[in-house]
Amino acid sequence: MKSSPAGDMPAKEFREEGHRLVEWLADYFQWSLGNPVLSRVRPGTIREGLPSIAPEEGEPFERILSDFERVLVPGLTQWNHPGYFAYFPCGFSTPGALADFLSTAVSQQAMLWRTSPAATELEELVLAWLRRALGLPEGFEGVIYDTASTAVVHALATARHEKAPEVRTRGLAGRGGPAFRVYGSEHAHSSVDKAVITLGLGHENLRRIPVDAEYRMRPDLLAGAIEEDRRAGHEPLAVVATVGTTSVTSVDPVPAIAEVCAGQRLWLHVDAAYAGAAGILPECLWAIEGMERADSFVVNPHKWMFTPFDLSAFYCRKMDLLRAAFGLTPEYLKTSEVSDARNLMDTGFQLGRRFRALKLWVVMRYFGLEGIRARLREHMRLARLFADWVDREPGFERVAPVPFSVVCFRAVPSGAGDGDAVNQFNERLLRVLNDTGEVFLSHTSLGGRYVIRFAVGNIRTTETEVRRTWDLLRELAGSSGASRSSPAGPRPEQPQE
Ligand code: PLP
Numbered sequence: 001m002k003s004s005p006a007g008d009m010p011a012k013e014f015r016e017e018g019h020r021l022v023e024w025l026a027d028y029f030q031w032s033l034g035n036p037v038l039s040r041v042r043p044g045t046i047r048e049g050l051p052s053i054a055p056e057e058g059e060p061f062e063r064i065l066s067d068f069e070r071v072l073v074p075g076l077t078q079w080n081h082p083g084y085f086a087y088f089p090c091g092f093s094t095p096g097a098l099a100d101f102l103s104t105a106v107s108q109q110a111m112l113w114r115t116s117p118a119a120t121e122l123e124e125l126v127l128a129w130l131r132r133a134l135g136l137p138e139g140f141e142g143v144i145y146d147t148a149s150t151a152v153v154h155a156l157a158t159a160r161h162e163k164a165p166e167v168r169t170r171g172l173a174g175r176g177g178p179a180f181r182v183y184g185s186e187h188a189h190s191s192v193d194k195a196v197i198t199l200g201l202g203h204e205n206l207r208r209i210p211v212d213a214e215y216r217m218r219p220d221l222l223a224g225a226i227e228e229d230r231r232a233g234h235e236p237l238a239v240v241a242t243v244g245t246t247s248v249t250s251v252d253p254v255p256a257i258a259e260v261c262a263g264q265r266l267w268l269h270v271d272a273a274y275a276g277a278a279g280i281l282p283e284c285l286w287a288i289e290g291m292e293r294a295d296s297f298v299v300n301p302h303k304w305m306f307t308p309f310d311l312s313a314f315y316c317r318k319m320d321l322l323r324a325a326f327g328l329t330p331e332y333l334k335t336s337e338v339s340d341a342r343n344l345m346d347t348g349f350q351l352g353r354r355f356r357a358l359k360l361w362v363v364m365r366y367f368g369l370e371g372i373r374a375r376l377r378e379h380m381r382l383a384r385l386f387a388d389w390v391d392r393e394p395g396f397e398r399v400a401p402v403p404f405s406v407v408c409f410r411a412v413p414s415g416a417g418d419g420d421a422v423n424q425f426n427e428r429l430l431r432v433l434n435d436t437g438e439v440f441l442s443h444t445s446l447g448g449r450y451v452i453r454f455a456v457g458n459i460r461t462t463e464t465e466v467r468r469t470w471d472l473l474r475e476l477a478g479s480s481g482a483s484r485s486s487p488a489g490p491r492p493e494q495p496q497e
Helices: 011-034 061-075 094-105 117-133 148-163 167-175 190-198 219-231 254-264 275-280 282-288 319-326 357-392 420-435 463-477
Strands: 141-145 180-185 206-209 235-242 267-271 296-299 312-316 396-398 406-411 440-446 449-455
Touching: 011 061, 094 357, 117 141, 117 312, 117 357, 141 148, 148 167, 148 180, 148 190, 148 235, 148 267, 148 296, 148 312, 148 319, 180 190, 180 219, 190 206, 206 219, 219 235, 219 254, 235 254, 254 267, 275 282, 275 296, 275 357, 312 319, 357 396, 357 406, 357 463, 406 420, 420 440, 420 449, 420 463
Parallel strands: 180 206, 180 235, 235 267, 267 296
Antiparallel strands: 141 312, 296 312, 396 406, 406 449, 440 449
């Protein structure tokens, strides 16, 4: 259909294409089950499959969708496949996807209250729901950012504004004085590194504090590092504690860290991007213990609360300070609304804001807190089941506790020792496992050991995919059923001593 010289797609066509799209997606969710989780395309394939210049004439939507299916679908790594166990799975649910479509279709941009009262006030409401579900005090005001990476930049910038408000005007160079220091454990996420780089604090001013045998920050060593830095003339600024570290999902001892921060007057930001969601389970309250003493914390419903990427819930008990750090209203954005109307543009460096709250609201209403809790519990049960199989299998070992839904393990072929050969074996094992196309897992490194991570978090995952992963692993590692040929071709070679 040739597009008319002005105006949008005709209403009749929108209705037809919208129906077609939903039908297509419903089929796709079925079709995807039998297709590779990790995309198999080679770099450049997608670019080469499509014209390098934009069409002069409009094209029918049907043809565009057909090209999407033909060229782009093979390049989709299927984050919403039930066999997806890599990194932290992406929050996904079909109600969440429908809400995202709705949000885009009603086209809201919530920079000012008046540019979207609905988006502004729903954001406030839904963040209060989540905060209450976590049992945290009302003193925490929330704002939705795209990611936890953005949240930590805002947390550290606000901490800096509290200590040195003149930086806003004069910059760090204008301030002079000692270098600010930020602390996180050896396992804190790389977004903390990027935040100190972004804020001009200097990468070398992020101090990595050693962890205990269960990968949790050592508060005694944190206190020691702060003292040492003060003696050396630095200015300790903030600590980032992690609830659910990226590699092993360990939980830093937040109450003890909060004690250190209070004594030293340091900002405490808690990165609960992944495991914060577990705080809505009464049996996991231990994980968020002490979070009420933080200055700020972040939880990512797009990681483990069935909310499609992206939606990161940031809470701060000094949001007015954050507003002072970032607030700036050019003439054209001045409005006459006074009262208690809040403008979301004041809560960060970003002006425009998507209507993200809608999808979290829909997800929380559609599943209900009990429905979300049931799904989180099921994911934790599946992870424990998998961990139990690993523990009972002589050719494998688990290398970290399993507090939530991630299992870190590796194959230990008999007589292989503990060197590079075992690492290479596991690397190959992971590659051939992922090459089967049935599942997708990722890895980490712990104390020089190459470790495979099995992360349950996808709403579509059931015990069937968990068992299948384990069967494939045993088969491919050759520790059981090795005589059977693997669907992926050759098994990884046994390490040479
Ligand atoms: N914090 C932790 C503990 C993470 O594991 C991750 C990503 O996996 C992040 C922060 C960054 O998350 P985002 O992609 O929302 O920036």
